[in-house]
Amino acid sequence: MEPSDHQFHHPYVPYTIQLEFMQKLYQCIEEGNVGIFESPTGTGKSLSLICAALTWLRDDEKRSLFGDADGGVVLDWLEQAERKAQRRQLLDIRKETEDKLKTIRDRNVKKQELQYPAKKAKLDDQIREQDLVLDDYDSDQERNSSASGDASLSSSTLALLERLQPAKSTNGKDPGESRTRIIFCSRTHSQLSQFVNELKRISLPSAASDTGDEETIKHIPLGSRRNLCINPKVARLSSTTAINERCLDLQKPGVSQDHKCEFLPSKVSSGDTERVDAFGDNAIAQIQDIEDIAALGKRMKLCPYYASRSAIPSTEVLTLPYPLLLQRSAREALGVEVKDTVIIIDEAHNLVSAIADTLSVSMPLSHFELALKQLLGYCHKFKNKLKGKNRVYIAQIIKMLRSCISRLQQAQTDKLVETSLLANELIAGPGIDQIQPHKLVNYIQESKLIYKVEAYGDLLDQQAQSQLPAITKGTSKEMQPKGVLAEFQSMLLALMNPASEGRFFINRNDREVVLKYTLLDPQAHFEHIVREARAVILAGGTMSPMSDWSEQLFTYLEAERLKTYSFGHIIDRGNVLVQPLSRGPSGVGFDFIYSKRKSEKMIFELGDVVEKLSCTVPDGMIVFFPSYDYLALVTSLWNVQTGKESCFTRISALKQVFQESKEVNVDDLLRGYSNAIGSGKGALMLAVVGGKLSEGINFSDKLGRAILCVGLPYPNIQSAEWKAKVEYIKRIRYEKSKQGGLSENECKSSAETAGREYADNITMRAVNQSIGRAIRHKQDYAAIYLVDRRYDTARIQAKLPAWLRESVRPGPAPWDAVKEDCAQFFRGKRM
Template identity: 25%
Template structure:
């Protein structure tokens, strides 16, 4: 017998019960090991949210078992729903929470042979249902008794693979699941998988254009006619052919993309249609990148249904940015001209229905191009920098310009009908294959600008209706930007008309003109998801400051948790110091960083830290520009650079992402064998950038990062036009709400501050990755000693933060800390 924890809001108490079974909120949750207190606290909040149909914010540092707690709590709750009777839905209140418990070698495809079934669709057939209307009844108001699906979302496929590895460690591996992934990750066709545009070529083979077909796709469709037998044999094949050598039982249904492609190769099945269609239909748990849910174009093309579901966004600290980006749209003039040229061919050579749709699009695209050319006059635009001009419209002016472009709401209706024809949604059944085939041959990529324009207009006019009927704000959510930028013409936009228009040059320089519909309000995208879902859980190691999410995303998050680190305080040293070794103030502001005094003092500070700290040291800087400027200065002066390089191999995060792997390999080798090239060398120093690849999701455990040094406070670029517009938008919205006595929004300055602290917290979380790790977090900036600075840090960081009066004090504490931990 082992201990089970009955967790309550005050302190955990332990009673003797079976191993790894925790009673949380009255529900048994099985864990693969005795959970940490932080995991119990997380599971308590998660189950509160699911029982109440509420939304939840969870910040829990890396190494605290966040992903496993999310999975086990959610899946235990889902399993408890399976036996729930429709007449007795389970509801709990926070008032109840005072004491909660916080075979076969290959597929024989002939076994499934039968007449072809209905053609698999690529897109949802109900546009209005997918996009919803303002009169839609929210999902949480509908009694929905079927077992809710759970979507686990993360930022990248790499992070999704980590979630699946955690699921394999759990006791819930008998769950039916799928992973939604693009053809980029799943296509195994010998020809298509080598192409850059896999989508268009796949559609050609699925539609049988030129009588060529994809055998992998057809095998999947043949098997579906006896679905039960097909799935039984699929899982048998999965167990035999895959699972990367791990031991698994017959009930183990968990797989990843590598497993799926292995089965695809050995059994002749298309992994893409398996995971996005066949397995998706019965899946109780679905893993996907979070833009699959937040981007309406992807959500529609993948036929994703969110009604009554539970959605968990892991690594959700950037979700506000993703929401804004997902419904912001850009169109390039050359792109539009190339599309017009292709549409003219369709109008001349295709069926009447397709030809009429093409003519509608030609009319509106040509009017849009005409508007762009008329307004892209240098003298009437704002010069942002040499060769870069913009004009921005806000508020009601946006709709005045839409009218000038001929893009009123009536135009939206016409363009939407044309889009339906092109995607086969309104073609007659007998001609559907023929029309879609013709369109594929005329290049499917011309759908992209049409879809972007249609969706931009949908959200623009939805926002207008919201503002006209709102009682809290008169601020419109979109800005319209016309951009003219010097550059070269992109080859993929070239077409007959594009070539004719490329004469727009100035002193031999080609200018590319673009129109941007920039969304400033992430709530527009997030509400599309939240109003369908039962509960949404946002989790990350760095959600702080947390007060902004409700204001920015437009939905309440009544249940929140800021968990402490599983690492004991004695194994971490967290310090803030505003002075360098020579007593000079370190203030990494835009005005100060260019001074040689600041640059040299920072070099002396890094040298002192590198002398004390063994193995790997990470140093985060506000920008690549500053990183390059510092290294140049230090190399030019010689002495300080030579001393630093005697202590550590110094490496820099590259601007190009494809060069990072080589830099990291050198970093790891220098730590594994530090004295290989220099007897005094003790490891490596990696100079990195906030918000860069190193700061976002790379694991630097144990010797890889014994210290993280942060320089400055990483505010967004004040000169960035979109940053300035976002600040103006937030100020305007807040002022509007105050006029009627509501102040539920945040100001532009508050939003600006929050972006800085989230980036800072993300960088600080690169080390201390598990409970037996140890390391130091050192913040170098005079502003880091202010009370306002402390309030923006994650709870576990601010609880352990020591403000040092000078650099000598910090260095002495650091030396004692390192000596004590090295002795253990």
């Protein structure tokens, strides 16, 4: 199938590289492939993704409506007539829907409010003690559901979701069910809001019309209860798990009508059915973001978390953040099907770590101790009402908590910095081997234990506040962490994973020991999405190095189905200078490997480079360091007076200096930096690769005329966690090589190479993210200095994005040449 519009309905005249991007993406979707798309920030990547994907979607729908849907098979006249009648009926339904949505848009333009009577509020503001008692729990039967919050839905919830589905058409098939959909994901709701703003720019002809009439793009943003709950008495709860469980608790059979959530529609009310249908229509009548959907729910006094599902069958585009796609339980709770969809993941350079983060969990010793304290307090209060299985399972949870606490206390006494351990080393003691973690997880989920224990703690806080003298009420006390039992539930889930997929670690933070489960195999949790979807697109500004994707996420894919593309920048090559720096002005070499980076001579030489470049580089300059600790070491030495004045004083005389730290407020820091540049003096920002300023921050134009990247930010290769990850990577490569018929020595050599490649790729992806902060649009320009001898090697330069590799100056370059190139680059480039 060829695109119906050679410019893919782009709202502007697209650049050549944008056209190439859209052509390749359209082809990738049509062929049902997995595509890795690298396109630098500032090249209109989001619009290109939207235009190509939606053009394909409408073309595919037109093909299914009017094309050769029968594959060339000649049908008899009766079957042909039936097919035409069905198509006509479907087109009539689509037109009726479009007319209805246009009426809603016209009403919204006139600012007319929806006229639906509000329900009378029912839920008491106070927590009631009798609501906190656990129901009898007598079932040991396994359930075909996950136990992570939304996965196990009550029968009343399932009935509600069934009722919220839109009415079927006369032929028994929902008119939207035949539609292929696009699921668009990014890391955060704020990034998705930017996508929604771009989506509003697009106009597309209707697939159901030959006249070129436009048809609105039908889009719905989806979120969790945390994002969409409009019941203030539920939304204010301390943790996501507590919100989920309280919501489900209010829907249970037997809960009196006076204590059900006022925003959930009644199953028997025709008026509520009308409101649900109206909500779905209003949700897709215009392109809206998650805040708009929540506001619509508030205006209609209707739960947007559940009611938004009524719009899904009619939508073309769903937007949701990473975790809601990556967790099967979350998708099922939202009613999202990935089968035969087109999945687009933006900012996908984070995908592997996002999968690992979503399914990894850490919990400090103090949280284990607090969870035990909360559970014991609850048991003491309700001990006479805990019977049967409740008593048995709570006793098992207490036993497992105590086992974890004992192991962590031992590590704290032994002053262990870091160690890895197996699950059976963590959970040990009399009777522990008889505990079945999957049954405990099901019990915690089904009994709503977390909500009831946390709510009992909130009740105690309310009572304590009510007894305080009026003058002290509302005064703050030290806040205890919330959601500790939910953390423990996640740890129990990790215990159920195969040992080959992840590993437990005990390490120490600034104050105490922490138990952490780290997922090592992200592929196992993404493969089912790839296999079910029609096509999967991973897009980002810095997807290089590309080799990681086939090694870590797609080893099972046929080579011809995995496509990788790296597109150039829209800027002229003359607008970017990339200079590796192996030596400084005095000839001191730059070798920032861990064992040498504390060299005072090298650090002062670095200061000399920054000072001399500050004389030539106009406006803003950013220096990225490999870690916060190293940045602190460098600045402490620069502040040492070595002559008439310190290095830091000399630099500050040229540019006002700002420094990133873990504690600093980013908005305040950037505001001061921007104001200093605006004043005409210029500014220098000292930042950290992988820190707050290295990703998602725009240093365009005067904010980033030069970027220096000091050293290579390799992870701590001595940490137990890093060693486990590298060993996993090496094992995967070894097994693949073995299957390929290589000898034992060749397999081992290939595995070692894979370990080194992985370390290089992780490091350079972080570097690429940092140095990509400066070039943000076609007219932008910046100089990039890579300060370390290793940047002069072909191995490292090969891992730069293609558009930057083209501009790398040959090295090693003498300082006089570096200085002259810098002056020449900025000469005449004032904006």
